[in-house]
Amino acid sequence: MDYFLLKQDVRYTNVPMLKKVFEKIDPWKLYNLQPEDIVKPLMFNVRADAESIFIDYLEGPIPLISNALKSLIQTYVPELPMKLTILTQIEQKIQKNYYIPFVERLVAVHPESEWNLDQSVLKKLVLQADAIRGHKIFRIQESAIPMIIVRLDVAESILRRDYTGTTLEQVRAK
Incomplete structure (x- = not known):
């Protein structure tokens, strides 16, 4: 089965940026x-202007998905917990309403993956096929930055619906 890394499209440069994240979420x-760490909906002020594009997937510092992308993901993983996050300017x-998806974390990095010198950033991801079998959407446990992986059927659904600001990068599994 093929897997893809869900990423924010770098061609969209004028996207909202969250402000004062660490005032709302403990950095630790x-x-x-x-x-359970989020009791009520989070509200973040964002740095944006009239031309800013509120894309369907915002990578960081916490991954956020739009309502439209949330509906698709819940089709594949209905029990996936999500928390409402309101972005305001x-x-x-x-x-705009966004959601934090609490995607299951898997220890799934194959030894053939390439890391930077201090082993904090994955330069080339290779997935452990046995660890990911049967999972449609998951997150890489070993990565310090959020890396959401989707299976081929989910990736095809994302591509068919023409979401804004999302891109998929194929990842090899061994």
Whole structure:
């Protein structure tokens, strides 16, 4: 089965940027954020202007998905916990609903993967086929940055629906 890394499209440069994330989320919990850590919907002010594009997938510091992408993901993983996050830009009077997906984390990095010198960033990801078998959407446990992986059927659904600002990069599994 083929797998793909879900990424924010770098061609979209004028996207909203979250402000004061660490005032809302404890930096020590950011990497291992759990649904129970968020009691009520989060609200983030964003740096955006009238021309900013609110894309369907925002990578970081926490992955956020639009309502449209949320619907698709829940089709494949209905039990996936998600928490509402409201992005606001007061001057432009913009408010958009996004969701934090709490995707299952798997220890799935194959030894043939390539890391940077201090082993903090994956330069080339190779997945462990046995560890990911049967999983449609998951997150790489070993990576310090959020890396969401989707199976081929999910990737095809994403491509068919023409989401804005998402791109998929094929990942090899051994």
